[in-house]
Amino acid sequence: MNIFENNPIVPIQQIKFPGNNIPVNVFMKRDDLTDIFISGNKFYKLKYNILYALENNINRLISFGGAYSNHIHAFSYACKLFGFEGIGIIRGELTYPINPTLKFAAQNGMKIEYVPRSEYRLKHTDEFKAKLKEKYGEFFYVPEGGSNKLAIKGAAEILDNIDIDYDYIALAAGTGGTAAGIISSLRGEKFIYVFPVLKGAEFLRGEINNFVNLHSSSSYNNFDLIKDYHFGGYAKTKPELLAFIEEFYKLNEIQLDPVYTGKMMFGLNESIKSGFIPEGKTVLAIHTGGLQGIEGMNHRLDNRKINYF
Missing domain, CATH: 3.40.50.1100 (Rossmann fold)
Structure with missing residues (x-):
């Protein structure tokens, strides 16, 4: 369902x-x-992003957030639920032990890439997106916090x-x-x-x-x-x-x-x-x-x- x-x-x-x-x-x-798992405003903000990806036969979704991001938490579960390859670009460096948010995301099969804060600020640029495309191939871009027209x-x-x-x-x-x-x-x-x-x-x-x-x-x-x-x-x-x-x-x-x-x-x-x-x-x-x-x-x-x- x-x-x-x-x-x-x-x-x-x-x-x-x-x-x-x-x-x-x-x-x-x-x-x-x-x-x-997809609670609150994240349900509504992810809804049409996920439906768009399904309708257009998109297989790979990339999104962004901090280490404790509600969006990353919900995004990772949505990708698992609907069978997408989910990739999370996380602001900051990997630290141990991994916090509960990122542990949950990893358990959902989300690939996690840590990006230094100075580089993370460039996430909206074409150059940054081109590097992601070169590394991961074609993907659907879901902005930080999930906030876009959808x-x-x-x-x-x-x-x-x-x-x-x-x-x-x-x-x-x-x-x-x-x-x-x-x-x-x-x-x-x-x-x-x-x-x-x-x-x-x-x-x-x-x-x-x-x-x-x-x-x-x-x-x-x-x-x-x-x-x-x-x-x-x-x-x-x-x-x-x-x-x-x-x-x-x-x-x-x-x-x-x-x-x-x-x-x-x-x-x-x-x-x-x-x-x-x-x-x-x-x-x-x-x-x-x-x-x-x-x-x-x-x-x-x-x-x-x-x-x-």
Whole structure:
């Protein structure tokens, strides 16, 4: 059975925040439950990339990511599931022991090539792609994070079958592809608060606009970046974030990853407490999955002798 034949129906759960009784209604779309291995926004972003490769009899897919990448985790499993030769170009050097994300990818049969960071920055160039073609032969190129026109098409389906009324959407962002899909699907309606998980992420505004235009040949201004909750940068954490994630789980029995959705929900809570989001409004938060990142983060933090979860 093709898991991409129909988009999964997932629960929409009302949320309680620790230490916050301000009357703002918050609901969460549980896209962490889309699939065990291809979860959250990765389900939607990979969907049309995989279908395109199948329809065009492509055998080899290459993609990119960091050592703890949710995308690489899901991409490797999708390649195994659909019988593609999957190749992952990983930023940085090989280190031992191999972390849980890359161990999972290798178990799925993905070939892993480590690339120094200075060279990795050139991954979009024709010269870099030519070297890959010379080494591996013909392949279908899936960008870092999976964000391309096909991914935006998939992400535009995230809000299908929503049966509650809401004023705002809240979601985390890395490359901006998921945000672009959601913005495109709303066509200027509602308002979207995007919480970048990167430090210095103002550039994402342009990236999101470019993705929106690529998908819909339109532009919209009904979104803003909330840039204060990156906790030092991508995959960086602080004790208050980890404490919030634990308290959130006790209240809601929902796991949040510390790289994406945990930061977004922390920022949303603070935005409500500060009055930035007015009382009486309703927010629909998107859980973009990435729970495999919990194991990866434990791996990193254990190496630094910090207890987590």
